[in-house]
Amino acid sequence: MRLGHLAPGAPPVDIYLAAFGRAEQVVVRKAGYGAVTPYSALRAGAYTVAMRPADAAPTSPPALTATVDITAATAHSLLVFATGPGGSLRGDLVTDDLGAPEPGTGRVRVVQGTAALAPVTVEVGGTSTPLVVDASYGMTTPYRDLPQGRHDVVLSGSTGRAPTQVDVRAGTSTTLLVTESDGALKSTPLTDSAGPEVKPLLGVETGAGGMSTVDSPVWLLAVLSLLAAAGAGAALRFRTRARG
Known part of the structure; x- marks a missing residue:
């Protein structure tokens, strides 16, 4: 599983993870908008996620705790958007396709992570059909x-167009992440699968109550501002969507 924070405008947090009933370990420090972790391999089972303000003492009360269930032999991205009621947070657990595409091709999808510049259209040079047309914020195609090859890509949003390129290698799967930076569209290609023989894994659960530490920015951080606005009774809801 990997984790992505796609809700702009929130302070950084440190994120802790623990196999259910075991001691927690910090896995992400100072998470920020637009960041997505590498994949981490987890043993199947229940895990507790806790978030504290960046650099807070590990013994301090967490701003939020949640429990997630991990299923064996699957790959997912947990993407957090500000698309709940009234702009509150909602987590989408999307399936990442790590299977082999047709020979000589690679798979590409779009995750639309900009709210201010939506809707967004993503066109690919040399093809008659865009990857997505007028994608709303929070959409995963x-x-x-x-x-296979280097493709010219044009992102179009409410403030204009942004040309870029995407390298597609045969046998791979790629997520084109669309975010916003200084009022402009930004695209970041993420490798979902580098090929059928390559496992996209990073930290491995030790079985002794911890995870390998992953000091890279990531996902749920906007929860802090949500909790501050909604009060101590606020909760984070995870929703799994079926994607066609």
Whole structure:
């Protein structure tokens, strides 16, 4: 599983993870908007996630705790958007396709992570059909096969167009992450699968109550501002969507 924070405008947090009933360990420090962790391999089972303000003492009360269930032999991205009621947070657990595409092609999908510049259209040079047209904030598209090679891509949003390029290698799966930076569209290609023989894993659960530490920015941080606004009774809801 990997984790992505796609809700702008919140302070950084440190994120802790523990196998259910075991001691927690910090896995992410100073999470920020637009960041997505590498994949981490977890043993199947229940895990507790806790968040504290960045650099807070590990013994301090967490701003939020949640429990997630991990299923064996699956790959997922937990993406957090500010798309709940009244702009509150909502987590989408999306399935990442690590299977082999057609020979000579790679799979590409779009995750639309900008609210201010939505809707967003993503066009690929040399193809008659865009990857997505007028994608709303929080949308994850299905994968689409593209021929191997470097493709010219144009992002179009409410403030104009942003040209970029995406390298597609045969046998791979890629997520094109769309975010906002200084009022402009930004795209970041994320490798979902580097090929059928390559496992996209980073930290491995030790079985002794901890995880390998992953000091890279990531996901749920906007929860802090949500909790501050909504009070101590606020809760984070995870919703799994079926993606066609």
